[in-house]
Amino acid sequence: MTRSTRSLQDRLDAEGVICAEGYLFELERRGYVQAGPFVPEVVLDHPEAVQGLHREFAHAGSDVILAFTYYGHREKMRLVGKEHLLEPLNREALKLAIEVAEEFGCLVAGNVCNTNHWSPDDPQSQRDVRAMYEEQIGWAAEAGVDYIVSETNDYYGETATALEVIKAHGLPAVVTLSAHRDPTLWDGVPVIEAAKRLEQAGADVVGLNCMRGPATILSLVQELRQAVSCHIAALPVTYRTDAEHPTFQSLEDAACGCIPGDRPFPTALDPFTCNRYELGAFARDCWDLGLRYIGVCCGGAPHHVRAMAEAWGRQPAAGRYAPDMSRHAFFGTAGSSSSDTTERNRAHAGEL
Incomplete structure (x- = not known):
């Protein structure tokens, strides 16, 4: 099989797009990423593990192979003392993603994310962040990706900067925001208003990812559907968040007294994991709302992706092994x- 010749927009306008994210948590569970720093060094240390997960997600029904460059930006690499690995890591991650996309006929997406360096009051930090995006998006464009995902964004200004760089490189942009307990970005812009501005600035898809599970992200997605006319993305974490604990960072586990810091996030979230049927139900709800770009974020695994694909009426290769x-x-x-x-x-x- 060869890599997909159909564009992101073609797929959005036809059958829709399912995109598996969640690489950071899944590879940490498997022993290839260190919780805390969460730097994707596995790309260089164990490329076979990254490609293996790419293949599992594609086998389960993901239409997209997302290059594993989340937190692979200059600021993170500097903090862990491995800035010299920045370019090799990004280029290798792109290569690995493209190779698997060619095996399965998938789209390839480059990936940028929150930098944890942006400050609304510090012009130098803003210049630094723009330079980080220029690096990563530039390498992705050189590799020939189909589009760029800008994800897990906490500041409107930072997100708008990423979008500007993506569009300057002539690439389609899927831009997703993070809704914390208060669904307002950290520079004071409500997520719904931010999405409207991003659509006007040229984002091809706007939406939400991370932080909230299916139960607490859906109401915001419904609001978003009324606010914008472009395609909407919804990629929740696969944990059972609720009204009292709307994000996975806020979850509490009174039944376990041995968790470091008494906080399940990020390494003791197992009891809160959604099952495949919950993700299938979420996928159906999204379809009924008119959403055509969905997926999973932290906590997501191949069986979740398969359930979403099957809920959309598809028959992924992994469906051969559906329960009987x-x-x-x-x-x-x-x-x-x-x-x-x-x-x-x-x-x-x-x-x-």
Whole structure:
């Protein structure tokens, strides 16, 4: 198979786009990324692990291979003392993504994110951030990506800067904002207003990613659908957030007294993980709202992506292995040698 010849816009206007993010958390769980710094050194240390996850997401139904350059910007690399690896890391991540996209016929997206360096009151920090975006987006453009994802944005000014650089390189832009407890960006612009401004500035897709799970991101997506006319993106974390705990950073686990700092985020979120059916339901809700760009962020895994693809009526390669409980040893019915055996097995399994 060859890489997709259809554009992002073509897919958005037809069947829609599913984009798997979530590389940082999934690779941390697998032992390839250090929680805390969260720098994607795995791209250089274990490229086979990155490509393996790319393939798993594509197999599950992702239309996009997202280059794993999240937090691969100059500020993060400087903080961990590895600024000299900045360009090799970005170029390798792009190469890995393109190779897998060619295997599966996917789109390739470059990736930039929040820098944690932007200050609304410091022009030098703003120049620094623009230079960081120029580097990463420039390398992505040279590699020939189909579009750029600018994600997990906390400041409107920083986000607008990323969009300016993306458009200057002539690339389509998917721009997603982070809605914390207060759905207002840190420079005072409400996320809905920010999305409207970004649409007017030329973003092809605007939306939300990270921070909120399916249950607490959906109401904001509904508001956003009424506010903009462009395509909307929704990529929640795959955790059970609620009205009292609208973000995964705010989740509390009273049942466990051994969590460092008594805070589940980011390494003890397991009890809050959404199941595949919740992500499938979220995908259906998004479709009914008219959204045609969805995916998963932190916590997302291939089985979540498959559920979303199937909820949109697709048959991803991984669908071959969709559950068939009729064949289960204890709970199944297909092929049982006798009803007595089936009932006995169910009783042992605790169903009766």
